[in-house]
Amino acid sequence: MTRAGYRPSHELVPLVLSGSRLAIARMISRAEGGYAEASEALAELYKHTGKAHIVGITGVPGAGKSTLVAALIKSLTQGGRKVGVVAVDPSSPFSGGAILGDRVRMNDAAEANQAFVRSMATRGHLGGLAPATLQAVDILDAAGYSPIIIETVGVGQDEVEIVSAAHTIVVLSPPGLGDDIQAIKAGILEIADIHVVSKADKPEAGAAVAALKGMLALGPARSGSTWASPVVAVSSVSGEQMDKLTATIDKHWKHLHESGELAARQRNNSRTRIFNTARHLFQQQFDERADDLERQLQAVVNRETDPQSAAHALLGWNQERSQREI
Amino acid sequence: MATTQKRTSDIIRVLVAKLGLDGHDRGAKVVARILRDAGMEVIYTGLYKTASQVVNAAIQEDVDVIGVSLLSGAHVPLFRELGKCLREQGAEHIFVVAGGVIPEQDYPALTQSGVDLIIPQEARAELIVSNITELVTKRGRI
Numbered sequence: 001m002t003r004a005g006y007r008p009s010h011e012l013v014p015l016v017l018s019g020s021r022l023a024i025a026r027m028i029s030r031a032e033g034g035y036a037e038a039s040e041a042l043a044e045l046y047k048h049t050g051k052a053h054i055v056g057i058t059g060v061p062g063a064g065k066s067t068l069v070a071a072l073i074k075s076l077t078q079g080g081r082k083v084g085v086v087a088v089d090p091s092s093p094f095s096g097g098a099i100l101g102d103r104v105r106m107n108d109a110a111e112a113n114q115a116f117v118r119s120m121a122t123r124g125h126l127g128g129l130a131p132a133t134l135q136a137v138d139i140l141d142a143a144g145y146s147p148i149i150i151e152t153v154g155v156g157q158d159e160v161e162i163v164s165a166a167h168t169i170v171v172l173s174p175p176g177l178g179d180d181i182q183a184i185k186a187g188i189l190e191i192a193d194i195h196v197v198s199k200a201d202k203p204e205a206g207a208a209v210a211a212l213k214g215m216l217a218l219g220p221a222r223s224g225s226t227w228a229s230p231v232v233a234v235s236s237v238s239g240e241q242m243d244k245l246t247a248t249i250d251k252h253w254k255h256l257h258e259s260g261e262l263a264a265r266q267r268n269n270s271r272t273r274i275f276n277t278a279r280h281l282f283q284q285q286f287d288e289r290a291d292d293l294e295r296q297l298q299a300v301v302n303r304e305t306d307p308q309s310a311a312h313a314l315l316g317w318n319q320e321r322s323q324r325e326i
Numbered sequence: 327m328a329t330t331q332k333r334t335s336d337i338i339r340v341l342v343a344k345l346g347l348d349g350h351d352r353g354a355k356v357v358a359r360i361l362r363d364a365g366m367e368v369i370y371t372g373l374y375k376t377a378s379q380v381v382n383a384a385i386q387e388d389v390d391v392i393g394v395s396l397l398s399g400a401h402v403p404l405f406r407e408l409g410k411c412l413r414e415q416g417a418e419h420i421f422v423v424a425g426g427v428i429p430e431q432d433y434p435a436l437t438q439s440g441v442d443l444i445i446p447q448e449a450r451a452e453l454i455v456s457n458i459t460e461l462v463t464k465r466g467r468i
Binding site: 005006007021022025026028029033034035091092094095096097098099100101103104105116117118119121123 | 386
């Protein structure tokens with residue numbers, strides 16, 4: 001078989017914009033692999049983003065996120081929409097490898113090419129997303145996909161990175177996991193624009209809905225929003241209420257536009273993203289300059305310098321500047 | 327801090343697939359686990375896939391390798407179909423690795439259909455890993 005050679009990223013840009021799935025997929029890999037060569041192309045593609053409705057789906061492991069996404073793909077593509085999905089699963093802390101199994105549940109719609117589904121491993125990143133998740137979303141956005149669904153890894157109570165990555169946050173709670181005290185704790189439940197209780201065919205589902213509604217009755221979690229987060233109970237076994245969920249997601253998008261909350265949310269998301277990217281670059285810089293780090297480390301251990309000065313030296317800040325700023 | 331961290335651009339991505347009417351996926355899952363433990367990212371498709379479903383998934387995931395495990399005896403026509411789909415979709419750059427119960431007399435037919443590597447069922451874990459790694463690294467990323 002003939003094998004193609006390396007195709008420079010800037011050549012992929014027009015192909016991504018025209019919707020070539022091969023080009024979209026390759027571009028996502030380049031972003032994920034941190035190819036320096038791809039950064040200009042990604043910057044070019046970013047100019048074409050900002051059209052898509054980004055929906056985050058999060059919840060504990062086994063809550064039914066992938067199953068829910070599969071049902072959403074089905075419901076949304078029936079309406080003729082081009083749905084993009086970025087599904088994140090954890091990388092092994094030991095080997096760095098990963099088994100990305102979200103696709104197993106999303107087969108029908110995804111493989112019929114009505115949707116573009118990309119699995120992504122966290123590659124050591126904590127917080128529920130992978131380092132290149134938002135770049136993958138950008139690429140799908142530029143290619144004309146909307147809505148774009150981000151499925152986080154199975155999260156705990158405090159991995160809420162998704163909150164500044166999406167426009168609409170759906171938090172999925174399976175029944176039988178906790179009581180109404182669990183429901184008033186801070187963290188993941190607070191970030192929901194839409195609460196979904198999965199496995200509604202189970203008898204405990206009613207109690208989960210009641211606990212969430214009880215929490216919501218105490219007041220809105222997000223200040224400055226006039227949106228009242230609804231609770232929707234769904235079952236993928238019976239297909240119950242899936243259309244209602246799709247309608248609720250659309251309604252929230254409409255609300256963000258009409259209330260003017262969209263601009264604030266987008267601003268906030270961009271700020272977090274710049275900050276996170278800068279932090280990632282710092283980390284990279286540290287990793288690349290392992291020798292400098294080792295030298296500073298030895299000096300700190302020997303009490304020749306202090307941790308603060310060592311950090312400044314590693315960041316390339318001179319003493320005068322740091323004196324002035326502190 | 328992780329000391330043996332690979333550069334992320336070097337991570338090999340593999341789609342492990344089951345083609346056609348073949349409900350036995352223990353082998354496929356064991357191989358998926360072996361590849362994971364070797365630091366690869368493995369996407370599993372689930373059972374009863376058609377060739378075009380597998381190719382569509384492989385394209386969206388931009389994998390380096392499609393690994394197909396077949397125990398049904400229908401490997402010759404199924405790999406022919408898979409090779410055809412890859413060509414039609416412009417995805418011949420993805421390597422195809424065959425595993426499962428495949429008699430040696432069928433090897434030439436599979437190679438002709440575009441199978442790059444056939445792994446016999448008695449192959450040890452290290453051999454599977456080293457063969458796939460060699461296949462991908464020899465060409466380099468495209």
